[in-house]
Amino acid sequence: MQLLPRLCMATGTGDGDGEGSGKGRDSSSGKLATAVSSSSSTVSTSSSAAAAAVSEASSSASLPSLPSLSAAAAATLAASFSHVATLRPVCAGPSAAVVAAGDSLHGLVVARPAAVALHDLSTLEATSTSAAADAAAAAGSVKCAAHLHGGAAAVTGHQDGRLRLWRVSSRSPARLCLAAALPTVADRLRRFPVPSNHVTVRRHHRRLWIEHADTVSGVAASADGRLLFSVSWDKTLKVWAVPSLRCLQSLPAHDDAVNAVAVAPDGTVYTGSADKRVRVWAPRPAPDKARRARGRKHQPAYHLVATLSRHTAAVNALAVGSGGQALYSGGNDRSIVVWEREDSASHMVAIGALRGHRRAVLSIACSAGGLVVSGSADQTVRAWRRAADGRGYACVAVIDGHGAAVRSVAAAPSPSPAPQKWPRGGGGGGGDEEEWRVCSASFDGEVRVWSLRVSSGL
Template structure:
């Protein structure tokens, strides 16, 4: 199934709506059916409207996401109801970047002191200290299509592309990026091409090696020497970092897979346009990953996944405008939904967890900041406003010695990257106030 860029189609007529995959004309009925399902699922967001910039946090309980997930309780509290009433939050947009040429920002990533911003097929690299431009790579290969994901492992940079391939780069001593190979590698293909059993049907009369993705690679995650990739071809593939060979290919979903997250213990979570999140693990002594659980609560396409630091909480964002919070059950090795975080007026497009903060970016052109309390409730600390188009990608980092300041970086479909300095602190309560409280 050949898919055009997700920029070819939009959720609605509103210029701020996010766009999704659209098929080219094909004789394959299954391909057109799959694409139709994707467009039908994501159209749930078309009836929503932007949240007015003056909307107060007190209106969170009555927003549009209740219409699609009324059975899921809300987890958030107002700041005045939160367990830390003397919480102080401030944020400031310190830098705005406009990578050239001006294309939608499809992916952001931070590695050490470098910021990677993917704009169409080109990846720009900036120094995070002063945001000076360090390098631009893949600029001369427009045939690779837009970059969907950037990840890092063992000194290598992995980039996922629209053209079904994963590129592997090394950083030279001069801080430039040099292409090492693409996955699957030539040697891996040569090892398998002669045996018919190594081929799978991707559509009528078309076969490919099972180690090859057959459509756009949409996400990459790295953990413990393994690289996990997901694709619109509905599969999850696992690669070994050391020799770059494909170890497994799993038919993960019934529709395009758009997100992947991996916990430190190796549990893999995949989110799809089929509205499901699936949990994968490799049992002790086994060679392959098996399906552990299927998480079903979303009413439309799952666009983003994020895990907290210890992997005990999973966050999922979808076109139904809600962020669902899943926590590990004591009696099982998978997650169960505990509630929803509401406030965005359109599809959730990206999530990022840093420390005890969760950041969510949406087609409503805002970024929301959520903080978890000790009782499992959440508070919306604030809304980052100022983007003119949907927020497609987020990344955040807390530097040592930053005195609690978190650098939040957001990228949008109009090719703009904004850097925000967010400060969250708890002020001391005067003794007389403590006496009154107790």
């Protein structure tokens, strides 16, 4: 069957060459900066149903046992996206980037081997940037990044098995300081003398259980910012206390490398692995009032509550949406499985799949307003909008502009003013318009920022 032509293709300056290539170094401070190029290209989709049809036709073979949730997309949605800017690395060589976004107030984290920076989502200017000395100390390629509660701190996971905590300097807000590398020296010295703290990670090689033995592939923070969760290719999930920077728990999470972690607002943790499974972890109940009255501070201990098995290949990405009521998992089977909370079983049940990517799904992000964004090895970013009744999803945009696989995506409501009305007869048919900033990072080091607008017609 001949496939329909792809909709929502970016028609702007996709390579971004030209005006942005000469920018990037701050001569006054000597810090590494980021080259920015802008584009005014805009592409509109007049019918989300047509975009969903393309999604279904281009990947009909993935997860045939699950119904396609994008097949019944609402035709009342209209969308447009524009390329706002491209943030390029200024140093030569491999510099794959990762991004993470909190909300319109907390901004954007852009992490590369040479520098970690916090960007304002409105102006896209770097508000805080790590110094060259701190970047040199952060050995190993950056694999993941996350915002911490409050927006003035971020954490990155690295190929050398360490996590690094970055905070905005109180003396110089333009500087992002390396606050700690986890596990800290103090934590290791405290546990080193006890023989039971040493575990065998492979033949004739032992480590402290608080250390990751392989690449840190995913990191996420709890909603209150008090706990940090990291996963690694060493098959473990670790729980960290942010105030004390101590490792509280290490769990043998999966039978193969763990690729992703996500945290719900209620503290439930989800991990995805190359063993094709998603596992659900929850804290054990708090101790009784008598123990707490004696002054013992309760530290949550996580345990396995469910295993979700619907993927047919490795799971690469996870994201939690709808206030913790929905979970999205993407993998090498090219599909995004949508899970919803099932009260009777106290975990998630698969209700369907979002299809359209031609290669592995590498990253997923959720934002307020029912927006789901996915990045793939097919070099595209897809935006999905959940229907108001929660029964289906519309593929509102297929963004094509990267020259390499999209390894990381982030989305946040646009910092622009309140929702506007599209005029009647325009693309939106006079409905309410919502706008997001969508950020995507690829293996070639480019970080692209897009403005996505979705209008519900009347």
